[in-house]
Amino acid sequence: MLPPGVFCAQDYERLAEERLSPAVFAHTAGGSGGEAALARNRSAFEAAVTTPRMLVDFDGANTRARVGGIDLSHPILLAPLAHQGLYHPRGELETAQAAAVVGAGLVCSTLSSNSLEDIAEAAGPARWFQLYLQPDWAVSLDLVRRAEAAGYQGLVLTVDAPVQTPSLRALRAGFTGEGSVAANLTAYPAPAPPPLASGESRVFGGPMRHAPRLSDIGRLKAETRLPLWIKGVLHPEDARQFLAAGADGLIVSNHGGRAFDGAPAALSALPAIREAVGDTVPVLMDGGVRSGRDVFTAIAHGADAVLVGRLQAYALAVAGALGVAHMIRLLREELELNMALAGCPDLAAIRRLGAAT
């Protein structure tokens, strides 16, 4: 049943805070370091102003988006959110079901609590698989093969989190991550931590030893015909380079404020990246989307579609598949309202209105 008192998507945050343990809520809501990047994601949306047009013809108005060759009825996707078992016993299976019902694209995380195969079965056709490169290339490749076999439409290579940075808020709340199992990885041998020379950096000598690098784009492209998205792009020069190396699409993101704390808001980075890559390259964004107006704003700044992360966790925690579907539905209807009120009968009109008129 839908809980009472949900008038907008963000109301799920308040309700989730009441239902989740303080540790899990802190882990979900928190960001890295001083949470500056986290805060910027929101303040950029709040500060965004768009001068609307009036008396526009709305015959045939729609929210249709095309994401990597797939037609979607609206531009709201579910971001790759790890360990959804934290929020619901059935985790990603609920999310996937919701995505199918409301026509939302789904990006399945490498670190999902259910296997990518089970998730694929519950999901609609618009699904992608998010890939964290594994220390062992053979494991990465096996994940790719499994994603192909399970009918995912593309790979989303996350590049902005080669090391995990703990949320201080989560640490203080006692979050340990205990009990979270990455179902996709249980079949593989656990990678041995690399031996550290005395005095060697735990960061540079540890996870960074196997961090993804530019050549991995070509290496992956050589192995699969699935389109390859790069997630975590903020610098326009990176955007150009990654496309030149073979990437098929970009996701502008600062990892929801959970990675480099000095980063700009994803929204702020978007216009320069759109300008760098031109109008036809698919560019998505995530980070800070909490309302249909935010979706509108992201598209005005150059995105083809957005992904929602935290809202997904909150709605899942509060009401499972029904909650997630409701949350997407609220976002979509708010988007439609904003389009109606700003004189934009489709996403192309929002784009033309632009980020600063």
Add this chain to the structure above:
Amino acid sequence: MLPPGVFCAQDYERLAEERLSPAVFAHTAGGSGGEAALARNRSAFEAAVTTPRMLVDFDGANTRARVGGIDLSHPILLAPLAHQGLYHPRGELETAQAAAVVGAGLVCSTLSSNSLEDIAEAAGPARWFQLYLQPDWAVSLDLVRRAEAAGYQGLVLTVDAPVQTPSLRALRAGFTGEGSVAANLTAYPAPAPPPLASGESRVFGGPMRHAPRLSDIGRLKAETRLPLWIKGVLHPEDARQFLAAGADGLIVSNHGGRAFDGAPAALSALPAIREAVGDTVPVLMDGGVRSGRDVFTAIAHGADAVLVGRLQAYALAVAGALGVAHMIRLLREELELNMALAGCPDLAAIRRLGAAT
């Protein structure tokens, strides 16, 4: 009787909050979405700075304004405020009486609690009729004919709210709008909600099907000799287009922060629109006016006059016609004080001082 403790127009807000039900107050004070446009209306006024002149000659000083060919003793009009029965049993009849007494132009709402004919009788000659286009063109036309017959000086076509967006604040306070009757529309058959195809948008397939469009300007002008104002303009290109299509005057507004939440403050949009249309086209504004200094500031930014909405509701709720008249009187005297202190003996001098000196 005038309540004690009213030293400035905005004091009526505090008193109204004490007298109105929380639901009606929330409905009145609130805005759409995250209330960003609502907040911008105020912060734009608060941030506005004008460098005053001193030792100016004040012989013949006055606050006279000319609005669409009508001479007014001051530039403060009453905005079209719907459902005034929420604030006073006699609703718009009180407001109209106050307007007549203090020489304030009155804009009667399509959604008034009293009929436009009754309001016209109570009002002074400076009255306009605000028109929401109805799904049935014949009904719209009948409203125009009635406004002509009742001696209104012009039509004010609202274009920025083709759909109503609920105020989250009002929803949370339990506001339902129940009991509000639009007296002007009771004579007409209730429009049938358009049938929605399965999965069709309630927004695009609903109210947007009959939303006003550019061609309606010419269509209206062909039917009436009343001057036609367009209310809800924010984009300079729209301003030019609407004039080209036949509009006689413009009202710069973001609907008091109750429509597109991503919109700029009305005050912020004003200078570019004044520049786009030149000095002679009548341009009014509303949104955020709470004091005589705000009236001064709006005129410095390019307005010929301002309309007040929320203050009208508050004063009406607190003290009926007497309250509204007192509120206008306070605004006018504050305006005069500001003119005296800034070296501006008339509105033209304020305009010359400009928005940023």
Add this chain to the structure above:
Amino acid sequence: MLPPGVFCAQDYERLAEERLSPAVFAHTAGGSGGEAALARNRSAFEAAVTTPRMLVDFDGANTRARVGGIDLSHPILLAPLAHQGLYHPRGELETAQAAAVVGAGLVCSTLSSNSLEDIAEAAGPARWFQLYLQPDWAVSLDLVRRAEAAGYQGLVLTVDAPVQTPSLRALRAGFTGEGSVAANLTAYPAPAPPPLASGESRVFGGPMRHAPRLSDIGRLKAETRLPLWIKGVLHPEDARQFLAAGADGLIVSNHGGRAFDGAPAALSALPAIREAVGDTVPVLMDGGVRSGRDVFTAIAHGADAVLVGRLQAYALAVAGALGVAHMIRLLREELELNMALAGCPDLAAIRRLGAAT
């Protein structure tokens, strides 16, 4: 006796709040309208940044200022503060005595609680008389003659407050001004309020009828050999005009946030005025000075000296002449510290450092 716990000049504000009635404190601390100009005076000082120099030679370092041909040991003057009987039974006599002791220039208000003659007797030689033009020119002239006779060094014509605007804060606190007598004016017949035509503005038809105008500069200069300062200048074009009309010096001021509420901070207006009039015209400022760093900042922005108003009232209320002398002494020593730390051995060096380096 000096009260304990005064570590800086602004500490007198806290202590004064404890000793004065809420109504008198509100009247003193408050500003006009929404107190925007009042707030700007402070925020402009707080935001001001100056890049200091180091390793500068301090031989012969001093704080000497030259104000209208008078040599002062430091650039801190006492602003014309009306009705000092509100703060101390002996009012301006205490202030004047303090000014003499610490070598601070004194500007006596037209609206002083003691007669200008008595104040002159208590004061040091560096004294000026602030003039509000009176409805009757003969009265104004008599005030000029008395100031000449009492040995004032110049006249300060206030031009930014042709009407008094009440402080809402003071009104709410019940301040009435009752009991304040303007000792300088008791000898003259009270001016009859001008008759208002029906519906005529109380502002334009009242005090503005006798408001000072540009021609009054020449008119005054024709009557007296005293140097004439204009107080309340904010616009560079006004500055040029007033000098051309015969003024000898300017005081940049927004009347301490007590007049036009839309005005810029006095500090913000200062650089453009200094640039407009050149380096040799005497330019003072007041509004927002609360510390020796503020004095430093004002000089860096182009002032030759500053005047302090509210601090004067607070110190007078707390400890009479001793308090005022102590407050000036604290400001001066803070100024010296700031000069020492910023590499400025005299005021000219501060000026060279500039407002934005």
Add this chain to the structure above:
Amino acid sequence: MLPPGVFCAQDYERLAEERLSPAVFAHTAGGSGGEAALARNRSAFEAAVTTPRMLVDFDGANTRARVGGIDLSHPILLAPLAHQGLYHPRGELETAQAAAVVGAGLVCSTLSSNSLEDIAEAAGPARWFQLYLQPDWAVSLDLVRRAEAAGYQGLVLTVDAPVQTPSLRALRAGFTGEGSVAANLTAYPAPAPPPLASGESRVFGGPMRHAPRLSDIGRLKAETRLPLWIKGVLHPEDARQFLAAGADGLIVSNHGGRAFDGAPAALSALPAIREAVGDTVPVLMDGGVRSGRDVFTAIAHGADAVLVGRLQAYALAVAGALGVAHMIRLLREELELNMALAGCPDLAAIRRLGAAT
């Protein structure tokens, strides 16, 4: 033992507040005047945004810094912090020991609670001696000779605090400094306070009489072969002058907000100074560094390394040498994380990323 609950370097501040007396904590945390420069140091770091790069090769990644010809494994130094006996019975001996263990450069203060010789013995080789010029040149020279003899690698001449300004916060908390002995100076006769002429400034006629001046750079260089750093530079013109006069390196600083309160943030002053002096002159900075991200940001703004002051005091107060070592270790690991997440395998890459990308 390390205290529980320290997840980041700044956690030591909270813990120190619990352990230190309010007076000592206020003295440590406070700044001069209105604490504007203190606040700017932090807000500049908080506002700094850097657009990161992704998919960068991290082979050979390291945090190595070269400071005045000395190779350090990381760019975090301990600032010259006076009177460390306030924080720990063994004071600087603990700090020096920590510095040696974690390879942090140490700058010993003239006003240390232990003698520079004892500190040198506890410290590692990367140590510098901070010099306050003494009223008697022979004393200054003796300090230089002692620093040479004790194996310090260079002199750090502090130029931004020729007079001490009290922290108002500390004064209000009752801080007197009583019991703080400057161990390095006890051997010398206490300088007689210079006689003040009547009415002479206690500032200009007191400490400023012996304040360091430009010629002291050459005078010191003539006496010692130790490299000479100038600490407290904010103006690019000063930077050029000091190098021309013989300085070997610069430390950009506003004395942690404890000197000129009108100063810009050290971080804000850094880019112009780096640009003025070119890429090869050693430039350090201090002021506001509280995290590894701040270290990253300072380097992106042009610093070769940073010094930490307050964090040093807090960690020392909480856990002695172990606390200081832990705090440095936390900063270093946060720096490494930020480098990993921003695509910067060494400090040169951070510099190339720049202050505003």
